[in-house]
Amino acid sequence: MSLSRSSFHNRGNSFNPRWGRHLRRWLDRHTVPESATIVLTALVVGVGAGLGAVVFRRLISGMQSLAYDGLGGLLAGIAPFHLLIIPAVGGLIFGPLIYRFAREAKGHGVPEVMEAVALRGGRIRPRVAVIKSLASAICIGTGGSVGREGPIAQIGSALGSTIGQALHLSDERVRNLVACGAAGGIAATFNAPIAGALFALEVILGQFHAVYFGAVVISAVTADVVAHAFEGDLRAFIVPAYMLVSPWELVLYALMGALAAVAAVIFTRLLYLSEDVWDKLHFPEYFKPVLGGLLLGVVGILTFKIDGYPRAFGVGYDSIGHALFNRLTLQVTLALLLIKLLATIITLGSGGSGGVFAPALFMGAMLGNAFGQVANQLFPTITAPPGAYALVGMSAFFSGAAHAPITAILILFEMTGEYRIMLPLMLATVMSTLVSRVISRESIYTLKLSRRGVHLQQGHDIDVMQSVTVGEAMTTDIDVVTLNMPLEKLENKFARTHHHGFPVVDDAGELIGIVGIQDLERALAREPIAEKTVADIATIQDLQVAYPYEPMWKALRRLGARDVGRLPVVAQEESRQLVGIVRRSDIIRAYNHAIAQRAHHQLQVETLRLGQLDGVGFVHIDIPSQSPIIGQRVSEIDFPDECLIVSVRRGRKLHVAHGYTTIQDSDRVTVFARSNCLPAVRQRLTGELSGNLDEPKSQSG
Numbered sequence: 001m002s003l004s005r006s007s008f009h010n011r012g013n014s015f016n017p018r019w020g021r022h023l024r025r026w027l028d029r030h031t032v033p034e035s036a037t038i039v040l041t042a043l044v045v046g047v048g049a050g051l052g053a054v055v056f057r058r059l060i061s062g063m064q065s066l067a068y069d070g071l072g073g074l075l076a077g078i079a080p081f082h083l084l085i086i087p088a089v090g091g092l093i094f095g096p097l098i099y100r101f102a103r104e105a106k107g108h109g110v111p112e113v114m115e116a117v118a119l120r121g122g123r124i125r126p127r128v129a130v131i132k133s134l135a136s137a138i139c140i141g142t143g144g145s146v147g148r149e150g151p152i153a154q155i156g157s158a159l160g161s162t163i164g165q166a167l168h169l170s171d172e173r174v175r176n177l178v179a180c181g182a183a184g185g186i187a188a189t190f191n192a193p194i195a196g197a198l199f200a201l202e203v204i205l206g207q208f209h210a211v212y213f214g215a216v217v218i219s220a221v222t223a224d225v226v227a228h229a230f231e232g233d234l235r236a237f238i239v240p241a242y243m244l245v246s247p248w249e250l251v252l253y254a255l256m257g258a259l260a261a262v263a264a265v266i267f268t269r270l271l272y273l274s275e276d277v278w279d280k281l282h283f284p285e286y287f288k289p290v291l292g293g294l295l296l297g298v299v300g301i302l303t304f305k306i307d308g309y310p311r312a313f314g315v316g317y318d319s320i321g322h323a324l325f326n327r328l329t330l331q332v333t334l335a336l337l338l339i340k341l342l343a344t345i346i347t348l349g350s351g352g353s354g355g356v357f358a359p360a361l362f363m364g365a366m367l368g369n370a371f372g373q374v375a376n377q378l379f380p381t382i383t384a385p386p387g388a389y390a391l392v393g394m395s396a397f398f399s400g401a402a403h404a405p406i407t408a409i410l411i412l413f414e415m416t417g418e419y420r421i422m423l424p425l426m427l428a429t430v431m432s433t434l435v436s437r438v439i440s441r442e443s444i445y446t447l448k449l450s451r452r453g454v455h456l457q458q459g460h461d462i463d464v465m466q467s468v469t470v471g472e473a474m475t476t477d478i479d480v481v482t483l484n485m486p487l488e489k490l491e492n493k494f495a496r497t498h499h500h501g502f503p504v505v506d507d508a509g510e511l512i513g514i515v516g517i518q519d520l521e522r523a524l525a526r527e528p529i530a531e532k533t534v535a536d537i538a539t540i541q542d543l544q545v546a547y548p549y550e551p552m553w554k555a556l557r558r559l560g561a562r563d564v565g566r567l568p569v570v571a572q573e574e575s576r577q578l579v580g581i582v583r584r585s586d587i588i589r590a591y592n593h594a595i596a597q598r599a600h601h602q603l604q605v606e607t608l609r610l611g612q613l614d615g616v617g618f619v620h621i622d623i624p625s626q627s628p629i630i631g632q633r634v635s636e637i638d639f640p641d642e643c644l645i646v647s648v649r650r651g652r653k654l655h656v657a658h659g660y661t662t663i664q665d666s667d668r669v670t671v672f673a674r675s676n677c678l679p680a681v682r683q684r685l686t687g688e689l690s691g692n693l694d695e696p697k698s699q700s701g
Contacts, residue, residue, distance in 0.1 A: 038215050041173075042180050045163060046219035049156035049184025050226025056133055056152055057189070057231070063141025068309065083143070083310065084297035090142025091289030094135040095351055099286035102131035107348060108146070108356045109136075109154035111448040113182060113204055121171030122161050122178040129158035135353040139289075143296060143313035145343035146354020148189050153355070156185030156223075157204070176215050179205050183216045184223030186411075191227070195411035196220040202404045203445060237317065239324055242388035243420040249382055253424040256371045256389060257396045257431030263367055264360070264400030265436050267341055268444040271356075272451065274349030285351065292350025296343055303339045304332065311336060312343040315358040323369040323390040330373045337366040356444055360398040368393020384421075391416065392425050396432035403443035405433040470555050471548030474569045474580035480505045481515060483538065487529040490520060503568045503578055504538045510576040511568050513540040545570050546582055555582050618646070619678060621685050623667045628687045635659035640680055643673035 067086050075082035098105045104112045105128060116124045136151035160181030164174035179200040187196030197220040201213065244250070278288055300310030311319045319336060322328050328336070344359040372389030391412065399408035408429050413422065436443075442450050481490060481502045493502070494517050504513035515538040523529055523537045546555040546567045555567055569580040623630065629637055634645050634657050645657040649668040655661060663669070673681050682688070 038173075038176070039218060041163060041167070041169075041177055042215040042218040043222055045156070045160040045177050045180040046184045046222025047226055048159045048163075049152075049181050049219065050188040050223035052129070052133070052155050052159060053152050053185055053188035053223065053227055054230045056137065056148065056155065059133060059137040060140050060148065063137045064314070067142045079308070080301050081297075083300040084294055087143040087293030087296045087300075087313075088290050089293070090138050090144065091291075091293035091350070091352070092287075094138040094353060095286040095289035097131060097138075098135050098351070098353060102128045104128050105132040105135045105154070105353050106351055107150075107448070108354060108445075109150035110203065110355070111445045113154055113157045113178065114445060115449055116157075116161070117175050117178055117204060122174035122176075123165060124154075124158045124161035124178065126158065126162040126165075129155045129162070132158070132353065136355075139347070139352045139354050140314055142293070143300065143310070144347045144352045144354055145296065145312055145314070145316070145340060145359060146347055146352055146356070147315050147358025147361075148355060149186055149357035150355025151353065152185035152189045153182040153199070153204070156181030156183075160219075175205070179216050180219035183220040187220040188223040188227035190411060190415055191224065191233070192411050192414035193217075193220040193224040195407055195414050196223070198410055199404070199407045202407050203402060237321055237324060237416055239391060239416040239418045240385075240387055241420065242384050242391060242418065244424055245384045246382035248379075249384065250424060250427055252371075252375050252379070252383065253389075253392055253428045254431045256368060256393060257400075257428035258435045259371065260364060260367055260393055260396035260428070261400040261432040261435035261439065263337075263363065264397050264432065264444075265439045267344075267360070267363065268401055268440065268442075268447060270341065271345050271348060271444070272447060274345035278349045278351070289351045292346050292352060295346050295350075299339065299343050299346070304336065312339045316340065316362040317358070320362055320365045320390075320394070323365040324387045326369070326385055326387045328366075328369060330370055333366045333370040333373070337363050337370070340366070356401065357398065360401050360444075361394045364394040364397025365390040366393075367397060388421055388424075391418065391421060392428045395425055396428040399429045400432040400436040401444040403433055403437060403446075405429045468552045469548065470546045470550045470552055470569055470582060471580070473552055473555075473586045474546075474548065474582050475586055476580045478503060478578065478581050480509075480578070481534050482506070483512065483533065483535040485534045487520065487523060487532045487534065487537070490515070490534055491524075491529075494520065501566045503581060504534055504540075505578060509578070511543075511545070511570055511578045512576065513538040513543060514566070514568060515539065516566075543568075547572060548579060552582075619671050619673065619681070621669050621671065621682065623663060623665060623669060624686055624688075625665050626687055627663075627665075627685060629663050629685060630665055632663055633659060634661045634663070637663075637684065639684065640673070640677045643671055643677050643681055646670045646672050 067090065071086055071089070072082055075085060102125065104125070109132060112128075113124070116122055132151050132154050136146070136148075140146060140148070157178045158181070160177035160179070161174055164177040169177070182204045183196040183200035185196070186199050187193040190196070197213070197216045200216050200220075278292070281288065281291075296313075299312055304311045306318055319328075323333060340359055340362050344356070347354065348356070369386045369390035371393065372383070372386030375383045375389065376386060395408040395412040398411075399405045402408070409422075409426055412425060413419065440447070479493070479497055479499060479502055481493065481504055483504060483506065490502075494500075499517075501514060501516035503511055504515055506512050515534055519537040519539070523532065544558050544567060546558065546569045548569055548571070558567060567582045568578055569582060571577040571579050637645070639645075645661075647670045648655045648657055648661055648663070649670070650664065650666075657669075669685060671681055671685075
């Protein structure tokens with residue numbers, strides 16, 4: 001078993017499809033160069049992402065037709081109140097779908113991909129691609145004010161991760177394929193292969209790397225070619241020929257960029273404020289999108305429409321086109337800016353599924369058009385038409401929200417094909433990025449992660465406690481007490497166990513409260529306790545609990561907020577099945593565990609990097625009971641000249657291999673060898689022509 005495969009299984013994931021096993025065995029028998037593996041997997045992911053983007057776009061179109069032509073036709077008699085029912089019905093479908101099968105599909109998707117890359121080696125559950133496709137298509141199709149780019153980036157990333165997991169590739173290679181999937185999805189969705197590749201590098205990975213760049217470009221181009229084969233050469237927007245009228249106009253574009261930055265930061269803050277408000281509503285999470293759909297319907301009924309369809313619904317590209325061609329008045333553009341902001345935070349805050357790219361473009365176009373109209377009135381001889389400012393505003397607003405100026409500039413260029421306005425486009429976008437970073441260090445993507453305690457720096461986590469779960473740190477050997485236990489017995493139990501608190505359970509063993517030694521001391525100070533029980537002093541109401549699947553930082557936050565020394569752990573939300581308890585001593589153990597995990601990960605990375613030198617790599621082989629070398633010393637094993645046994649792991653102990661080291665059954669042997677020697681190494685150590693030896697491409701990273 002390889003280093004990379006070992007780390008995969010340590011995550012508790014058993015994803016191992018039959019086709020993946022067959023392909024790995026084929027790769028074992030054929031020495032495939034590392035570069036060829038990178039190209040082939042990038043091509044496969046690119047094809048899959050391209051097809052996924054095509055299917056996703058058609059799924060959205062089909063859902064919208066079903067909702068507004070089918071169901072809308074049946075409800076025509078109550079128009080315009082059908083606009084209340086259709087988004088609510090959509091929420092009734094995708095809400096439980098997300099809640100039951102893949103909660104990662106909630107929201108705009110990109111932060112979840114970034115988190116997987118930074119904390120889980122790029123591992124994303126395969127089902128996420130399916131659930132995200134369905135949930136986002138239903139949400140957008142029924143009127144949700146969200147975009148396509150977040151879902152397709154998450155869908156493509158899940159596809160890339162699935163392929164990497166099936167081949168048991170290293171973390172580095174899985175991250176690469178995740179980036180390839182995101183790049184391919186963006187490229188195919190928006191007909192923008194360059195911007196798709198740079199989106200993956202700038203946003204998903206947070207760094208530019210030569211190894212990543214080649215594979216990401218291959219995937220983006222492949223996905224775009226596949227999308228062209230089905231959709232033709234479609235551009236998101238048709239743009240009039242705009243150009244810079246006067247050099248003095250650059251001052252206005254820079255000012256608009258700063259204004260777009262402020263608006264983008266406000267949008268980001270309001271979006272997450274909306275999520276907080278919805279989270280505080282005490283009713284089932286999967287029904288919140290229904291209420292969100294009703295509120296969205298109210299917005300749709302009361303605001304501007306195109307042929308009966310609210311401008312605030314869906315991706316809104318028709319309204320963007322009207323702004324680019326100067327077909328909207330100043331009052332309408334300002335109103336649409338606010339209406340789209342409201343519709344988007346309602347959709348995503350209530351639990352909708354979709355991206356923020358399209359809403360950002362919409363609001364940027366309206367802000368830019370309004371600014372352009374004012375500039376035209378003040379400086380009519382030196383300014384371009386308002387549509388030019390709308391175009392530049394789209395890029396500036398998105399970059400102000402995402403902190404991704406390169407992606408914003410190139411994606412607007414590729415989506416519009418307009419080069420003559422590149423100079424103001426670049427200036428306003430960079431100005432917006434600089435101003436937004438001064439106002440807020442976090443982007444619309446990283447802020448979602450930082451609110452969870454995940455702080456990224458160049459695409460990597462910078463807090464070791466982020467990767468440790470409550471389940472890994474909690475104590476499962478739990479002392480509990482019951483409500484009817486006399487306080488005298490409780491006092492004896494505190495003295496005997498030296499604990500400072502106990503969970504309180506009912507007759508069925510389910511958690512109903514917690515009692516601490518401070519509660520007992522206060523009771524002793526007030527009056528005699530002879531007639532009293534645990535029920536008289538235990539904390540029953542507003543009980544704080546943790547869940548085994550949560551990261552430890554969440555438990556730390558709850559402990560600090562309440563200044564308590566322990567948290568009971570229940571199996572899941574809305575459950576009272578007690579599975580463990582987190583104490584302050586567990587926090588210290590969790591921190592040590594996190595440090596060990598980080599050191600192990602760094603060792604893996606350095607080992608894999610070393611394996612890239614001169615076509616050599618490390619492999620880990622489990623010695624089976626039928627191996628012919630059992631009982632032999634290392635010096636007695638007939639190995640090719642380019643191979644060396646480095647270490648032998650026996651149980652929990654790791655031994656540096658010497659010539660006198662004897663090989664035993666179930667040992668794990670680490671071999672440093674050239675890739676063309678691996679078949680001979682496998683046969684000599686296991687006695688088999690094929691087996692559980694990892695692919696050479698996994699070893700070299």
